[in-house]
Amino acid sequence: MGEQVTRSIEFKSQSSDSTNPAEMHLTAFSQQEMKTRALKSMLTFWLIAAICVLIPIAHFVLVPGFFIGGIVVASRRWKTEEEGRDATGICPDCGKDICIPLDKIAELPQWHDCPDCSKPIALQPPEAGKTSQS
Numbered sequence: 667m668g669e670q671v672t673r674s675i676e677f678k679s680q681s682s683d684s685t686n687p688a689e690m691h692l693t694a695f696s697q698q699e700m701k702t703r704a705l706k707s708m709l710t711f712w713l714i715a716a717i718c719v720l721i722p723i724a725h726f727v728l729v730p731g732f733f734i735g736g737i738v739v740a741s742r743r744w745k746t747e748e749e750g751r752d753a754t755g756i757c758p759d760c761g762k763d764i765c766i767p768l769d770k771i772a773e774l775p776q777w778h779d780c781p782d783c784s785k786p787i788a789l790q791p792p793e794a795g796k797t798s799q800s
C-alpha cells in the first residue's frame with residue numbers, strides 16, 4: 667500500500683556549511699489509503715483495548731489508554747500523506763555514502779546525525795536558501 671517516491675534533497679553539514687545532493691525515499695498515500703490506514707490503526711488499538719478488559723486492575727488504565735490512543739493515532743494517520751523511509755547520499759563531513767532512517771517523518775528540513783561520523787546533518791529541500799534559481 668502506498669506509492670514509493672524518490673525526492674531530491676540536500677545534505678547540509680552543520681559545521682562546514684557544505685552541501686551534497688541526496689535522495690529521500692518516501693511512501694505517498696492516496697486519500698483512500700490514508701482513510702484505510704487510519705481506520706485500521708484505530709481498530710487495532712480498540713482490539714487491544716478490548717483484550718485489556720480481561721486484565722484485572724490494569725484495565726482501568728489500559729482500556730481508556732488504548733481507546734484514546736487509537737483515536738490519536740488514527741487522526742494523525744488521517745492527515746499523513748507521506749511517510750519518510752530513509753535518505754541516502756554522501757555525508758558532507760566524512761564523504762561516506764550514508765543511509766539515514768527517517769522514522770516515518772517526511773517533512774523538511776529535519777536534522778540527523780551522520781551514522782558514520784556522528785556529525786549533525788540537515789536534510790533540506792534542494793536549493794534551500796538560494797533565491798535566484800528557480
Ligand SMILES: [Zn+2]
Pocket residue numbers: 757758759760761762780781782783784785
Ligand atoms: Zn559523516
